[in-house]
Amino acid sequence: MLAKNEAKFINSLKLKKNRDQEGLFVAEGVKIVNDLLHSGMKVKTIYSSRNFQLSIFNYHIDVIRIKESELKRISSLNSPNEVLAVCEIPHYNLDHAILGKQLSLVLDTIQDPGNLGTIIRIADWFGIESIICSPETVEVYNPKVIQATMGSISRVKVHYTELPAFMEAQQKQTKRGEDFAVYGAALDGENLYETDLKAKGFVVIGNESRGISSDLLPFITHKICIPSFSLPLTGLQAGISSAESLNAAIATAVICSEFRRRLK
Amino acid sequence: MLAKNEAKFINSLKLKKNRDQEGLFVAEGVKIVNDLLHSGMKVKTIYSSRNFQLSIFNYHIDVIRIKESELKRISSLNSPNEVLAVCEIPHYNLDHAILGKQLSLVLDTIQDPGNLGTIIRIADWFGIESIICSPETVEVYNPKVIQATMGSISRVKVHYTELPAFMEAQQKQTKRGEDFAVYGAALDGENLYETDLKAKGFVVIGNESRGISSDLLPFITHKICIPSFSLPLTGLQAGISSAESLNAAIATAVICSEFRRRLK
Numbered sequence: 001m002l003a004k005n006e007a008k009f010i011n012s013l014k015l016k017k018n019r020d021q022e023g024l025f026v027a028e029g030v031k032i033v034n035d036l037l038h039s040g041m042k043v044k045t046i047y048s049s050r051n052f053q054l055s056i057f058n059y060h061i062d063v064i065r066i067k068e069s070e071l072k073r074i075s076s077l078n079s080p081n082e083v084l085a086v087c088e089i090p091h092y093n094l095d096h097a098i099l100g101k102q103l104s105l106v107l108d109t110i111q112d113p114g115n116l117g118t119i120i121r122i123a124d125w126f127g128i129e130s131i132i133c134s135p136e137t138v139e140v141y142n143p144k145v146i147q148a149t150m151g152s153i154s155r156v157k158v159h160y161t162e163l164p165a166f167m168e169a170q171q172k173q174t175k176r177g178e179d180f181a182v183y184g185a186a187l188d189g190e191n192l193y194e195t196d197l198k199a200k201g202f203v204v205i206g207n208e209s210r211g212i213s214s215d216l217l218p219f220i221t222h223k224i225c226i227p228s229f230s231l232p233l234t235g236l237q238a239g240i241s242s243a244e245s246l247n248a249a250i251a252t253a254v255i256c257s258e259f260r261r262r263l264k
Numbered sequence: 265m266l267a268k269n270e271a272k273f274i275n276s277l278k279l280k281k282n283r284d285q286e287g288l289f290v291a292e293g294v295k296i297v298n299d300l301l302h303s304g305m306k307v308k309t310i311y312s313s314r315n316f317q318l319s320i321f322n323y324h325i326d327v328i329r330i331k332e333s334e335l336k337r338i339s340s341l342n343s344p345n346e347v348l349a350v351c352e353i354p355h356y357n358l359d360h361a362i363l364g365k366q367l368s369l370v371l372d373t374i375q376d377p378g379n380l381g382t383i384i385r386i387a388d389w390f391g392i393e394s395i396i397c398s399p400e401t402v403e404v405y406n407p408k409v410i411q412a413t414m415g416s417i418s419r420v421k422v423h424y425t426e427l428p429a430f431m432e433a434q435q436k437q438t439k440r441g442e443d444f445a446v447y448g449a450a451l452d453g454e455n456l457y458e459t460d461l462k463a464k465g466f467v468v469i470g471n472e473s474r475g476i477s478s479d480l481l482p483f484i485t486h487k488i489c490i491p492s493f494s495l496p497l498t499g500l501q502a503g504i505s506s507a508e509s510l511n512a513a514i515a516t517a518v519i520c521s522e523f524r525r526r527l528k
Contacts, residue, residue: 031508114378118511125510127493150508155495193525229391229524231419244295244414246389247382250517253510257518258525260493261457 002047002070010047010074010086016139023089025141027153029081035151037061042088047071050082076143089141092157094132094166096173103128103200103259106182108163108216109136109207110248116140117148118249119205124152126256131158132166132202134213167219170202182221184212185251189223197259208248226254266311266334274311274338274350280403287353289405291417293345299415301325306352311335314346340407353405356421358396358430360437367392367464367523370446372427372480373400373471374512380404381412382513383469388416390520395422396430396466398477431483434466446485448476449515453487461523472512490518 012018174180181201206212276282438444445465470476
């Protein structure tokens, strides 16, 4: 049974201001909830329309059995998927020393929730531990982002901070003689496939329509682009540009793939 | 001014059965409509809430000036974007001889409209001319697909056909001694980065949850997978798989990028 004020509380978490105030977010679906249970994230309460089994490590978590109709009333999904969990928003420290030893993503105002979720899933696949987002990037605990991560939210650390200040601090931390590599995806960049890619550094992905913001550009040490193999246009089409860009998440995937391919 | 029965007709094209019957589809937004005007596609009528300029090559096309409120009534978008065009559905021939000389994508029941649109945009970027879809793949003239292509629909040929019969016919066409290369994205495939990739052939992308269907598997000559660099899990997470898959469009992008990188 789902108490009326409980349903109201869970629904209130659909708004960012309430998530911020309560320090809680909602995740749905068997796969994502199981991934969260096996991660360092703290799951507070689980609501399930079926018999949801907890492992021995999670016996302390409340599992509340509810009806499917009740799940529908608190779900953000068109087709609710058995289980909904209320989780604590984790707090990660930005550790410049650790970041200096890894490859990380920097998101400069990615606004589409599906793009952010997909980028987190890509980071997970390619073993990227941390994503640093501008404050204007869509909030990661937005239900649409959480669902698009397909569980990868439990394995990738997502930070929000002012990017120019972050870059300055990171640059200062870098020891003399060490590389401070910041790759920026830009249409006028060097051919990705021919650029010398380091195993450590930052890949900056700009906003879906405006690209990388001007206050971040001075920190870019290597502009890179994914070359287009678009067919030459003829006749009426000549002079008209063909494929103009790749989606931000698609570009992220191609770039991460190329960095990781070089590792071996 | 938008006549009432005109509005009704345009709205009827939101349904596949009406698109099929009329041989028409709807595209929206300045960028996409301009791309269509410069392609081989036939634009029938343009409805615009602003002063839409046609080039000298397109003076025969009707441009109907309508109010923003009228555009809203016929648009599929949350925020209508100035212009809506009614276009003829093109008919492409499946030419096995031409396909035998190119790299093409084969989509085995991609169901998400956003995924199909994004895959068409990826094909355009990487110079892939043809996409062959199973009949169960989401219809390309679905407004959500059209919008997700960002105009690439005007440059990539999308075919629908029974895939096993298509593969059989293509195989027969291939001359003795020539390669018939069919790459299938599969989790148990060979490392993409280490596979010998031909410049011509087919890349099969399977359904978002079920992968490549069993009746298509016999035609796959090379199973390939994008290796995961996901971090080794420890403690509570040990034994639990980490990132389980990449989204179908993301996998397509990484694979196309790797094929094209090898071209040079």
